[in-house]
Amino acid sequence: MEHLSHFAREFLKALRNLLPIAAVVALFQLVVFRQMPEDPLRLVAGLLIVGVGIALFLHGLDLSVFPVGKNLANQFTRRGALGLLLPFGFAIGFAASVAEPALIAVAEQAELISEGRISSLTLRLVVAVSVGLVLVLGILRVLRGWPVHRLLIGGYALVLAVTFVAPPQIVGLAYDSGGVTTNVVTVPLIAAIGIGLANSIRGRSALTDGFGLVALCVMVPMVGVQLYGIWVYAFGDPGAVPEPGSAEQTIPWAVEHLLGLAQMIRDVAPMVVVVLFFQYVALRHRLSHPVRVGVGFVMVLVGLYAFVVGLKMGLFPLGTQMAEQLIERGAPVLILLFALLIGFATTMAEPALVAIADQAQDVSPAGISATAIRLVVALGVAIGITVGVHRILAGGPLHYFIMASYALVILLVALAPKYIVALAFDLGGVTTSEVTVPLVTALGIGLAGAIEGRSALIDGFGLIAFASIFPIVSVLVYAMVLEAVSRRRKEPS
Numbered sequence: 001m002e003h004l005s006h007f008a009r010e011f012l013k014a015l016r017n018l019l020p021i022a023a024v025v026a027l028f029q030l031v032v033f034r035q036m037p038e039d040p041l042r043l044v045a046g047l048l049i050v051g052v053g054i055a056l057f058l059h060g061l062d063l064s065v066f067p068v069g070k071n072l073a074n075q076f077t078r079r080g081a082l083g084l085l086l087p088f089g090f091a092i093g094f095a096a097s098v099a100e101p102a103l104i105a106v107a108e109q110a111e112l113i114s115e116g117r118i119s120s121l122t123l124r125l126v127v128a129v130s131v132g133l134v135l136v137l138g139i140l141r142v143l144r145g146w147p148v149h150r151l152l153i154g155g156y157a158l159v160l161a162v163t164f165v166a167p168p169q170i171v172g173l174a175y176d177s178g179g180v181t182t183n184v185v186t187v188p189l190i191a192a193i194g195i196g197l198a199n200s201i202r203g204r205s206a207l208t209d210g211f212g213l214v215a216l217c218v219m220v221p222m223v224g225v226q227l228y229g230i231w232v233y234a235f236g237d238p239g240a241v242p243e244p245g246s247a248e249q250t251i252p253w254a255v256e257h258l259l260g261l262a263q264m265i266r267d268v269a270p271m272v273v274v275v276l277f278f279q280y281v282a283l284r285h286r287l288s289h290p291v292r293v294g295v296g297f298v299m300v301l302v303g304l305y306a307f308v309v310g311l312k313m314g315l316f317p318l319g320t321q322m323a324e325q326l327i328e329r330g331a332p333v334l335i336l337l338f339a340l341l342i343g344f345a346t347t348m349a350e351p352a353l354v355a356i357a358d359q360a361q362d363v364s365p366a367g368i369s370a371t372a373i374r375l376v377v378a379l380g381v382a383i384g385i386t387v388g389v390h391r392i393l394a395g396g397p398l399h400y401f402i403m404a405s406y407a408l409v410i411l412l413v414a415l416a417p418k419y420i421v422a423l424a425f426d427l428g429g430v431t432t433s434e435v436t437v438p439l440v441t442a443l444g445i446g447l448a449g450a451i452e453g454r455s456a457l458i459d460g461f462g463l464i465a466f467a468s469i470f471p472i473v474s475v476l477v478y479a480m481v482l483e484a485v486s487r488r489r490k491e492p493s
Contacts, residue, residue: 010055017054017354020345027341028322032334042313049310054351056303057081061188061355063296068275068287069192070199075283077200085143086136092189093135093217095270098128104463106441113445113460116230118173120316123225128215128347130224131217135190138213142197145204148212148422149413155219156406162226163399169455170229171399175465176441178222185431187352189271190214191359198389206363208419215425218468239470261305264283268301271380307351318321327450332393336386343385343467346440347378352430361422368482376478377471381431384470385440388463392447392454399461405469412476420479440464 037043076085097103100340107120141151163171190213198210279287287293326335347353357377358369391401413421440463448460 007055007059010058011051011079014051014054014058014349015047017349018050020344022047024338024341025322026340033322033325042255046310046313049306049313050349051310053303053305053310054306054349054354056299057307057351058303058355060296060299060301060303064293064300065188065297066192066359067289068279068293069189070196071288072216072275072279072283072441073193073196074118074200074283077197079283080427084278084282084330085139088274088282089135089139089193090132091274092132092193092271094128094132095274096189097131097217097221098124098270103127106173106176106464109441109445110461114169118170118229123177123228126224126228126363127221130221134216135213137220138194138216139197141210141216142194142204142214143201145209147418148215148425149418152212152219152421152425153410153413154213155216155223156410159219159222159226160403162223162230162408163403166226166229166399167233168399169233170226170464171402172459172461174222174225174229174401175468176461177222177225178218178464178465179467187214188355188359189275190217191426195359195363205419206271207360208422209425210363210422211360212422213426214413214429218425218429242301257305257309259489260309261301264301264305264308272297275345324446327446335393335447336389339389340382340386342443343382344378347381347431347467347471348374350431353377353427356426356430370425372478373475376425376474377431380428380471380474381467383474384466384468385443385463388444388466389447391462392444392451392459398459401404402462402465402469405466405473409469409472409476412473412480416476416480417483422473424475424479427475428468431467440467 025037025043029035072088075089103124104120106120107123110118110123111120137151140146141148163174166174191211192214195206195210198204198208201209206209277284282355304309322338326338353374354370357373360368360373361370387405391398416424441461444463445460448454451459454460
């Protein structure tokens with residue numbers, strides 16, 4: 001009964017989170033296009049399935065991913081097994097990234113648009129190795145107590161320096177590849193490991209030291225992909241246009257969903273294998289409450305699959321169709337308004353953001369509100385996507401916009417309270433997940449393909465990067481405002 005009531009609360013909360021998306025759809029369909037959406041019942045059913053999926057997913061995280069990640073970190077720390085912890089970090093980072101569906105989608109788009117010059121498989125391996133290596137660095141940071149803002153400032157200075165010499169064809173793709181390395185399963189696990197380590201080491205703060213692993217996982221692949229692009233466009237084979245796939249065959253509904261669920265299990269299987277190997281073989285320790293963990297993980301998988309099915313039923317086709325309609329109208333103001341509203345609405349529904357915001361509220365001694373964090377992050381994503389769309393409409397080199405944005409981030413890092421820096425960068429990494437990436441990628445490539453003089457490869461990618469940068473800005477500013485208000489209240493009247 002307790003689990004059922006918990007699920008009901010999560011379901012109602014998920015439906016509230018989906019209301020902004022429904023409102024944006026209704027506004028544009030009824031006011032701008034003056035027509036009813038095709039098959040509105042299918043759209044409503046899709047939203048309800050998404051709500052069920054999010055509720056199952058979040059409840060499953062509480063039963064499985066969060067406790068397993070924290071317990072693993074505690075066991076490594078108690079045993080002083082640094083020699084095992086670092087290989088674990090690399091293995092979990094590599095396994096989580098190489099099978100990441102959003103990364104696979106972006107890599108396949110890059111191979112197609114570059115006419116085979118960029119290899120989808122090589123790009124995924126570059127990103128996966130980068131994430132594995134940077135997780136080792138991130139774990140060392142927590143263990144040694146290195147200030148995360150120094151690593152981030154130095155790292156992004158390197159990212160921008162490489163951007164100066166990277167070919168323009170790779171810049172947008174590199175920043176987008178960094179943004180899609182973190183999905184709704186890997187983010188909670190990585191965050192749980194960081195928080196677990198910080199809680200296990202005397203003198204560490206869960207808020208200041210526990211967060212930051214996700215931020216590093218976003219940053220380093222940007223360097224790796226740009227270096228790969230420099231090599232490809234200087235010495236690589238021009239490649240061949242990929243052969244178009246054969247016509248899709250009609251398969252029964254039940255078989256289609258079983259295959260989809262099996263594919264999702266395959267995508268997360270490498271990460272599960274790594275966790276179980278280190279739990280049972282390396283540490284030789286049984287899982288606490290294995291039945292509960294197993295049930296929770298099944299809930300995560302089923303919830304995530306229901307979430308994706310619900311999106312595909314109505315929101316993805318409708319969102320892509322609305323973007324195409326706006327492009328055909330050629331009304332820049334409406335396109336920018338759509339980018340602003342859909343960026344805010346999709347971010348509010350991101351399950352990974354909900355999970356991390358709740359974790360931040362639980363460990364924060366500074367009175368940070370999970371609801372406020374989600375609103376601030378959603379506003380940042382909305383502004384970022386709008387800026388990115390404006391760049392596509394107006395033209396201009398992508399790297400100038402990105403470098404100016406990160407220069408602003410570095411300035412704010414120097415001014416913001418240090419306890420918020422790691423969390424701010426982590427929140428920038430969790431905004432580009434299963435809801436946002438498909439819609440934003442379709443909008444960017446569609447705009448670039450429809451506007452004369454734009455390149456789908458150079459201009460179509462990059463929106464995900466803006467959706468990652470501006471939430472960092474908004475969260476840092478939010479923390480600075482909180483600090484200013486707190487100081488004013490403490491001043492004697």
